[in-house]
Amino acid sequence: MTWLWLICLISFLAGLATFRLPTSRRLWLHFLVPFAAWLAIVLIPGLVAGDKYELLWRVMSIAPAVGLGAVSGALSEIPVALLAKRRRRNHGAPPEA
Numbered sequence: 001m002t003w004l005w006l007i008c009l010i011s012f013l014a015g016l017a018t019f020r021l022p023t024s025r026r027l028w029l030h031f032l033v034p035f036a037a038w039l040a041i042v043l044i045p046g047l048v049a050g051d052k053y054e055l056l057w058r059v060m061s062i063a064p065a066v067g068l069g070a071v072s073g074a075l076s077e078i079p080v081a082l083l084a085k086r087r088r089r090n091h092g093a094p095p096e097a
Contacts, residue, residue, distance in 0.1 A: 003041045003042050003061075003065070004061075004064065004065060004068060006037070006041055007034050007037045007038060007041060007042075007065050007068070007069045007072075008034075008068055008069055008072040009072075010033060010034075010037045010069075011030065011033050011034045011037065011069040011070070011072040011073040011076075012072045012073065012075065012076045013076075014029060014033040014073065014076075015029070015030060015033075015072070015073040015074075015075075015076025015077065015080070016076050016079060016080065019079075019080040019083060019084070026077070026080075029073065030069075030070050030073030030074055031066065031070050031073075033069065033073060034065060034066045034068075034069020034070055034072075034073065035062075035065075035066050035069075037065075037069065038061070038062055038065040038066060038069070042058050042061055042062075042065060043058055043059065043062075046058035046059075
């Protein structure tokens, strides 16, 4: 289950790193990043292992991996919104002397 924490962490950090992108791109990345991380962390090592039952369980893990990764990426929108609000507020404020 360590892979699930890794996928969530990667999704959250990718969501934070993309705060300058438009919202529509960020939403696409919230689904693509966990899927790519699932491929790299879970599925590809399972293909090399050779055990068919292990591969079956790894393929079935796509739903929680992508689902929780997308939720983790969506939670990264909270700090992004706070940063955008702070940037708007500071940008409109008069300069300090």
